[in-house]
Amino acid sequence: MRDVIIIGAGGGGPVVAKELAARGLDVLLLEGGAPHDQPREQWTHFEDDAFNPAYGFFRIGPKNRERPPWVREQPRNSYIWQASGVGGTTLHYYGNSPRAYRGAFAGYDGADKELYDTAHAFPFSYEELVPYYQWAEATLPVQTAAMGTKERVFFDGCESVGLPVQTRKDTTEASFRPQENAILQPGGTAGRTSDGGALQHPQATGCTFCGYCAQGCMNPPGAPRNQFAKRSTDNSYVPMAVTADAWAPGGRRAELVTDAYVTEIHTASQGGETVATGVTYRVNDDRDVRREDAKVVVLAAGCIDSPRLWLNSGLPNPNDWVGRGLTDHYLDWVVGLFDEDTGATKGAASAARADYPGYGGLEQVGLPPALQSFSMSFSGSGIRGVYDLGRGKRGAWDGPTGRLPGAELMQAMENGADNLLSILVLTGDDVEPDNRVSLSQLFPVDEHGRAAKVELDFTRRTAKTVARRDFLANRAAEILRGAGAKKIYRIDWAPLILHTQSSMRMGGDPATSVLDETCEARAVKRLFVADNSALANALGGPNPTLTTQALATRTSEVIFRRYFGGDPWVGDETPVPSTDPRVSAAL
């Protein structure tokens, strides 16, 4: 019998694996997708090779790219952007690691309190999470982003509208700032040359400014895996978990098994309670079925697959909240066209942001050309000036909302995206019970059980959520205007589901939550959730992963204390950064 089995090696699962392996527990980490263990051989910078949903190396699917992706039933005109394999969706992520706004937590009493989704607040205070934020920030590590031209243009715009700059971790007022990023700052030749020969580690360390954050970070060439620039978990927490005996006194290596898809969580009845006892999973292209037992099971399969596995396992769902309350920051996209070269395709993809606590945030994002064209072709409004699906809006941007018609798109892309500056709108969206993950009744059952059905569309938004998004889109357009854009487009994105939160939410109210205030399932003891689905809400808009990782750290301590008789460590010890040379040497 294992001490702990963790399901999913994405943003959250590896945190628990690392923390508990470092405490000497016997940890098994099961990941349904590919190992991604030889990135320089397995990945490329060709966008279709990476992103194609059917066969891209970062699709949602098994390791064997000859096999089909894992299917989901999803809303019409939507795109779910995740990745499977070691690292999960952090393979794509930009490393932006802001903390949540204070108003997302219980006990917040600021003057803007009513602007937040107070009915679904975190069941503890912001202050309580701070030591766990600090621990995760030191482990990854999180640093102030290295910036270039696109950030200068964005900051010019922010200053032109009178926003103040702020430099604290804790954002309390409308302001702009460099991102706090889980990307190592450039050192040596990195960021100073595009000559590949001069960018070898150790002459170059940290971010080389290649501009391909979303395609998995494998730079600088020659660096040990735990010193690749972007701190996706394949480069940070997973290397630490599988080498824990090398750097943690009393630590024990976690066992990582990939291509290992969990199809069932087992339970037993003990002392009148339902208790998790282990899992069944399929390996070797789904041919072999294995069963393992454990004292504790941690579900970290992401916001869509965690509820799917729960429901396919037939676990109890007494208040019907499993899968409900899915939030996604109701993203939107506002793009400015400039005469000047904005450097949009270079550097860390998103290194600057503006925050509007109570509403959400804006971040400047640079994309490689195919993604940039996609981003301007994906709208719920229809085609600008051609047809309108009844959602077209006027505001501080030029003309109606909508995707760019062909000629306008070609003109915008004339300089391969480098005359553009794009702003991502991150709305602090409300938890809505009808935005949810359930099981598809439409698709045939596959070897993993029923497919997930994702219900999340324009019709399921509160008036407050819609108003926050419009507010932010107007601010984005004003910033672009102030920065000197000659034309501004608001795309009104159709659901682009890439920040997912709260589908197995923790909460203080047992009637509207799946997890208690320690992230243990209310209906199944010894079963914890440690991915974005555990978040109580959408954090008010800030990017979710750091908060998931801080919360997963807190959950690790709870598990260690409650079921293994251990003592807490956060606040008492100094965290080892994931770049530690002992990790490199042991890999």
Ligand SMILES: Cc1cc2nc3c(=O)[nH]c(=O)nc-3n(C[C@H](O)[C@H](O)[C@H](O)COP(=O)(O)OP(=O)(O)OC[C@H]3O[C@@H](n4cnc5c(N)ncnc54)[C@H](O)[C@@H]3O)c2cc1C
């Ligand atoms: C382009 C892009 C940019 C982003 N940028 C940022 C950013 O800058 N900052 C930020 O905070 N967030 C960002 N995100 C979001 C971020 O990636 C997610 O918040 C994070 O990865 C979520 O972690 P998770 O553990 O919930 O899920 P995931 O990372 O999706 O991990 C879940 C893992 O579980 C595995 N799995 C699923 N089902 C099973 C099963 N049954 N058995 C075994 N394994 C299973 C999956 O294969 C996957 O590896 C970005 C996302 C995208 C797409």
